Every structure is written in C-alpha cells, then in structure tokens.
Amino acid sequence: MSSHAHSPRPVDRLAEHREVVLAIEPAVAANLDLLVPVHKAWQPSDYLPDLEASDWRDDVERFRQSSQSVSDELLVVLVGDMITEEALPSYSVSLNELVRDGSGTDPAPWARWLRGWSAEENRHGDLLNAYLRLTGRVSMRAVERTVHHLIANGFTPGTDTDPYGLLVYTSFQERATRISHGNVGRMADRQGDAHLARICGMIASDESRHETFYTRAMAEVLDRDPGGGILAFRSMLRSQISMPGRLMDDGRDPDLFDHFATVAQRTGVYTVRDYASIIEHLVAAWRIGERSVTGAAARAQDEICRQAGRYERLADRLSATLDRQPPVAFSWIHDRRA
Ligand SMILES: [Fe+2]
Numbered sequence: 001m002s003s004h005a006h007s008p009r010p011v012d013r014l015a016e017h018r019e020v021v022l023a024i025e026p027a028v029a030a031n032l033d034l035l036v037p038v039h040k041a042w043q044p045s046d047y048l049p050d051l052e053a054s055d056w057r058d059d060v061e062r063f064r065q066s067s068q069s070v071s072d073e074l075l076v077v078l079v080g081d082m083i084t085e086e087a088l089p090s091y092s093v094s095l096n097e098l099v100r101d102g103s104g105t106d107p108a109p110w111a112r113w114l115r116g117w118s119a120e121e122n123r124h125g126d127l128l129n130a131y132l133r134l135t136g137r138v139s140m141r142a143v144e145r146t147v148h149h150l151i152a153n154g155f156t157p158g159t160d161t162d163p164y165g166l167l168v169y170t171s172f173q174e175r176a177t178r179i180s181h182g183n184v185g186r187m188a189d190r191q192g193d194a195h196l197a198r199i200c201g202m203i204a205s206d207e208s209r210h211e212t213f214y215t216r217a218m219a220e221v222l223d224r225d226p227g228g229g230i231l232a233f234r235s236m237l238r239s240q241i242s243m244p245g246r247l248m249d250d251g252r253d254p255d256l257f258d259h260f261a262t263v264a265q266r267t268g269v270y271t272v273r274d275y276a277s278i279i280e281h282l283v284a285a286w287r288i289g290e291r292s293v294t295g296a297a298a299r300a301q302d303e304i305c306r307q308a309g310r311y312e313r314l315a316d317r318l319s320a321t322l323d324r325q326p327p328v329a330f331s332w333i334h335d336r337r338a
C-alpha cells in the first residue's frame with residue numbers, strides 16, 4: 001500500500017482547502033439572496049410590547065401574563081439557547097477563518113455573507129434577551145453573568161482551522177438551532193405563551209435559511225473535492241460535534257452546560273436523537289455514499305455511511321441515561337430546580 005503519494009502535508013492540505021473555498025465563491029454570490037434585505041427583515045421590536053405607545057403598561061402586562069404559563073424547564077432551555085445566541089461575537093470571529101475578510105468591509109461574496117449572517121443572527125440574542133427581561137421570569141443578572149463568562153471563555157468549533165470543517169460545523173449547528181428554537185416555540189404555544197411561540201418561530205426560520213446556505217456551500221466543496229470533503233466530515237464526526245455554548249459558566253455550577261443540555265434532552269427540545277438525525281440528514285443531503293473516491297477517502301466514506309445507524313442506537317442508550325438525571329438548581333431561575 002503506497003498511500004504516501006496522496007497524503008499531502010497538513011499545511012498543503014489546508015492551503016488546497018482554502019483554494020477550493022475561494023473557487024466556490026460564485027456559488028456563494030448566487031446564494032446571498034438567502035439573506036433577507038434589511039427593508040424586508042423582521043426586527044425584535046416587531047415581537048415586543050411597544051414601549052412608546054400610550055397603553056404600553058397594558059401591553060407589557062399582557063406580555064408578562066402569558067409568560068407565566070411557561071414551565072421552569074422550558075425557561076431553562078430558553079435561557080441556555082439565548083446565552084448561546086448572545087455569544088455571537090465568538091462565532092463571527094471563528095468564521096472569519098473561512099471568510100478571510102482582512103479589512104472588515106471586504107466586498108467579496110464570502111465577506112458579505114459573514115457580515116449579513118452576523119447581522120441577522122444578532123437579532124436572535126437581542127430578541128430573546130428582551131423577552132426574558134420583560135417577562136420578569138428569570139434572574140437577568142445571573143443570565144448576563146453567564147453570557148459575559150461565555151464570550152470571555154471563547155468558542156472552538158474543533159476544526160483545526162480547516163475551512164471544510166467549518167462548513168460541516170455550521171451546516172450541523174444551524175440545523176441544530178433550527179430544531180431547538182422550533183421546539184421551544186411549539187412547546188411555548190402548548191403551554192399558552194403565543195408571544196414566545198411567535199418569537200421562536202421567527203428565529204427558527206432564520207436558522208433554516210442559514211442552514212440552507214452552509215449545506216449548499218459544503219455540497220459545492222464536495223463536488224470539487226469529494227475526497228477532502230469526506231475526510232473533513234469524518235474527522236468532525238469522530239469527535240463529538242461540540243456545541244457553541246459549551247463553555248458557558250455562571251460562576252457557580254461547574255457543569256452548567258451539561259445540566260442545561262440534560263434539561264433540553266428531558267424536555268425533548270434538543271435530544272441525542274436529534275443529533276443522530278442531523279448527521280443522517282447531512283449524509284443524505286451531501287450524497288456521501290454516492291461520491292466516487294478512493295483510498296483513505298473511500299474508507300472514510302464507508303465509515304460515515306455505516307455509522308449513521310449506529311448513532312441512532314447510541315442515541316437511545318444515551319437518552320435513557322440522561323432522562324434519569326435528577327433536576328438541579330439553576331442560578332438563572334433563582335436556584336429553583338429544573
Ligand atoms: Fe441564531
């Protein structure tokens with residue numbers, strides 16, 4: 001087996017990946033319409049009481065009233081999701097590795113995408129923050145401390161500066177957040193808070209457009225470099241795909257993220273089974289099994305395709321364990337348990 005001819009040094013490999021990412025720029029330009037023009041875009045104010053109106057007190061009162069029906073468990077998940085959204089500066093920094101905007105105002109399609117994406121995402125944290133503040137249901141200071149810690153702690157997508165890895169990561173995460181916000185919205189609706197249901201529905205629909213963009217971009221990469229793309233996908237799957245809010249910390253609970261993730265699992269907002277289903281979806285969307293590759297990439301292709309079913313079984317085992325975890329106190333809701 002003489003595979004050395006096809007194992008470029010890591011630096012060369014990353015340089016090749018960078019070239020492919022640049023080569024798909026026409027496709028990026030063609031997909032910039034997945035961003036909504038500002039004059040048509042929703043803004044947080046559209047979903048919040050109008051504090052300039054003469055009857056603002058009644059409006060705020062109604063807003064607060066309907067939030068009373070939201071369960072503590074759902075609140076904890078919502079807070080964790082909001083904190084994750086509020087750490088947007090870390091994600092923008094990280095994605096500049098993909099986009100390489102040297103000036104900050106680069107007119108190139110990749111750079112325009114990153115700025116437009118950041119601007120749309122920025123509304124998510126803003127809106128959820130305003131919802132939580134106005135309802136008076138959570139300890140905002142504890143929540144703010146957690147955001148502060150999370151941004152200061154940072155974020156790593158675990159891609160070792162490989163731009164292919166970043167595209168796999170973002171495709172995965174946009175879908176994960178779409179599922180999570182969508183489920184919080186549906187549960188809020190069932191629990192009787194129509195405001196929160198609408199808010200989460202709007203955010204989920206943004207995530208859905210973003211998911212489409214990154215998934216298409218990675219498909220373009222796979223069309224040009226199926227071997228490299230498949231190897232990058234496999235290396236992301238070999239270590240568990242880390243969640244963006246992984247390093248959240250309220251200065252009290254050393255296992256805060258795990259505790260939050262357990263409540264998300266228990267409520268069914270975002271479960272291990274969702275994780276498995278996202279991977280299966282990406283394997284199908286990127287037609288991994290149909291790509292013609294040889295050598296190490298062919299072995300990675302086999303591994304990815306065989307694994308899809310294994311994640312499902314693992315998900316069932318893991319879910320059973322997580323579902324049994326006892327409720328823990330969260331500073332976000334004044335140490336009530338969830
Ligand atoms: Fe978001």
Ligand SMILES: [Fe+2]
Pocket residue numbers: 121173174177207210
């Ligand atoms: Fe997103």
